[in-house]
Amino acid sequence: MNKKMNNIGRQELMVLRERLNEAIAPIAEEFGLTIKATNGTYGNSHGHFKVEIATTDTDGNEVTKESADYLSMCQWDSDWKPEWLFQNFTTGGKEYKVVGWSARSSKYPLLARDVISGNRHKFTDRVRATIATAMLKGESQ
Secondary structure, eight states: OOOOOSOOOHHHHHHHHHHHHHHHHHHHHHHTEEEEEEEEEEOSSOEEEEEEEEEEOTTSOEEOHHHHHHHHHHHHOTTSOGGGTTOEEEETTEEEEEEEEOTTOSSSOEEEEETTTOOEEEEOGGGHHHHHHHHHHTOOO
């Protein structure tokens, strides 16, 4: 492909990010990491991406700052259990996987990923009761 870009906008950045993620996937696999270009900014003639790099645990889950923050938070709040990290729960008719904790967000600190779409969602800490019930019933996977 010999396509020259004279302008960098949102659409061009989306295409470049997709291609960049495809190109770095073999490198990430070689080192047992998760590497991905995420959001970025752009001007007419320039742009940049944020690149996130994370290790993976033995089950293949991405160990991010947010997942480490979840485990850290569990040490001082006994209502939350470390074993709930990367477990599934159902709320609002959708299934989610607990992926971390946002220490900076007091309103929506719990981070979970939609199991079907892969989209990340934020929840209030009131969803803890739903997760606890799912864990007691053995619905987690």
